[in-house]
Amino acid sequence: MARTKKRLWGFDDGEREILTAATAEIPELRAVIARAGRRAELGNLWVVEASVGELDEIYSLVEALIDGTRSRRRRDQLDGMRATLCTSMDGF
Numbered sequence: 001m002a003r004t005k006k007r008l009w010g011f012d013d014g015e016r017e018i019l020t021a022a023t024a025e026i027p028e029l030r031a032v033i034a035r036a037g038r039r040a041e042l043g044n045l046w047v048v049e050a051s052v053g054e055l056d057e058i059y060s061l062v063e064a065l066i067d068g069t070r071s072r073r074r075r076d077q078l079d080g081m082r083a084t085l086c087t088s089m090d091g092f
Contacts (some may be wrong), residue, residue: 004047005050005051005052006049006050006051007050007052007055007065007088007089007091008044008047008048008053008088009047009048009049009050009058009084009085009088010039010045010047010084011023011036011045011046011048011081011084012045012046013046014077015046015047015077015080015081016033016036018065018074018077018078018081019033019058020033021066022061023061026061028057029054029057029058029061032048032050032054032058033048035048035049035050036048052089055085055088055089056089057087058085059082059085059089062078062081062082062085063082065078066078066079066082
């Protein structure tokens with residue numbers, strides 16, 4: 001699969017807050033999050049069109065965040081993000 005193929009990925013306000021903080025010093029990933037726009041028809045989720053490569057990099061970041069947290073609530077939130085990233089990258 002070409003890593004440049006574009007996919008849609010959605011995330012909520014809480015996930016956006018986590019991603020914004022986590023990408024503060026990673027400009028190329030921060031730019032992906034900044035491209036997201038709200039979609040009323042999807043329950044006001046933030047939706048971004050990104051390459052599979054970009055989503056894969058965000059996936060790796062989310063895994064690192066999971067490894068670094070002890071909070072069950074935050075781990076559950078990050079696990080949810082990881083699952084939606086998988087779905088988006090696989091194109092389902």
